[in-house]
Amino acid sequence: MWIPLTLFTIFWCFVNARPTNEWKSNRFSSHEISMIQRNDSLPRLNIGLIVPYTNFGAREYTKAINKAVANLHKASRGLRKYKFLEHYQFTQHHIRNVMMELTPSPTAILNSLCKEFLTVNVSAILYLMNYEQYGRSTASAQYFLQLAGYLGIPVIAWNADNSGLERRASQSSLQLQLAPSLEHQTAAMLSILERYKWHQFSVVTSQIAGHDDFIQAVRERISDMQDTFKFTILNAVLVTKPMDLLELVKSESRVMLLYATREEAIHILTAARDLKITGENYVWVVTQSVIENLQTPNQFPVGMLGVHFDTSSTSLVNEIATAIKVYAYAVEDFVNDPNNVNHSLNTALSCEGLGESRWNTGDRFFRYLKNVSVEGDHGKPHIEFTQDGVLKAAELKIMNLRPGVSKQLVWEERNNWTILKKKFGEFK
């Protein structure tokens, strides 16, 4: 299902950002790679890439980078020409790859920016993280994105837990988000309700990062849809203790939208079961933060619905190519625009107060990034962004929790709506 959008308080643990040296030792045996020509007399284009730390998966990152860059060069000899490759050096050596642990310390984040990235004049940073902690890891991401914004360096991000990131209120944010946003998720949840003609519902959240934004996004979506479908929010419950759910017992609410972490959802749904607001006559519709990687705690009620996107390492690795393509399209448009002849994509920033402290061309370059239209694979919509830097359309799966073969509950993708309609059709 494609969901279109018409649309420093930081706490820490410790770890370090470790540069991967893998690409230095890689042989680039693939013949595609060997065809990339370097012309050392041309200026260089550099970008930074931040990916989750892995002991064994670093080769996958390297392979994805090499393949994506090789494809750009191959395309340049084919139909789609990247003219910028005639004016700049851009090979796999120009992508500075840093692996970052779950909750890097502010020092580690600063080091990766100053030592790894600014020294090579990165004109953009690709920030891809599939951690789903909605709190601690989100705080690191927030800090990183704020720093990058402060430096004027555009970020092309794919954050699994971006729903916990502060909405892009700050002017300095030069960020594109490739993962489905909280707005996409609420739009999908409300479209499930619309499908079954459930007009009334309650919103339940924990204190998860972004819980206010969730309620706000639901309200905004309702108001966008008011000409086609009327919704009523019966209750909006912030759960800090089990008894907070009593409000739902007293109300007429049969349909609940839940935004919480999976751990919190276990407690909330256990309490809900004790209060008899799960089961046949109730529907809980949950966000990706509850579903996470599709493991199903047995406290979750059968029949639960949810919206989901793939946050596996494989899916993260695939996003490397997408992010590089978005960057390449923007550079191409930027370089071909005669208005930019006097603007270089060489950042020349420094954390030591020597160079500039903010990249002036960053805002200008970001306008081109936000304006790209990259063809989607296999009939998927083009990758395009709203003014806020979120995807215009994102793919989400509608999942349904059902008993599997061994009585263990499993999340099943639900494209067939008729089964559910039968079960819950009586709701008004």
Ligand SMILES: *[C@@H]1O[C@H](CO)[C@@H](O)[C@H](O)[C@H]1NC(C)=O
């Ligand atoms: C390298 O770039 C320079 C400057 O644009 C150009 O004159 C030269 O022909 C290029 N060399 C190769 C081998 O492409």
Ligand SMILES: *[C@@H]1O[C@H](CO)[C@@H](O)[C@H](O)[C@H]1NC(C)=O
């Ligand atoms: C970064 O930019 C500075 C200033 O233009 C330049 O001296 C330096 O060689 C560049 N470094 C790299 C790695 O491109």
Ligand SMILES: *[C@@H]1O[C@H](CO)[C@@H](O)[C@H](O)[C@H]1NC(C)=O
């Ligand atoms: C670029 O700089 C040159 C020299 O300063 C100037 O003559 C020209 O008008 C500038 N071009 C643009 C598009 O700003």
Ligand SMILES: *[C@@H]1O[C@H](CO)[C@@H](O)[C@H](O)[C@H]1NC(C)=O
């Ligand atoms: C944005 O993209 C459209 C279509 O490709 C193009 O016509 C327009 O000039 C672009 N705008 C900017 C600011 O690059």
Ligand SMILES: *[C@@H]1O[C@H](CO)[C@@H](O)[C@H](O)[C@H]1NC(C)=O
């Ligand atoms: C959907 O489920 C119904 C009831 O089980 C079945 O009759 C129908 O063939 C299914 N449709 C598809 C497209 O799977």
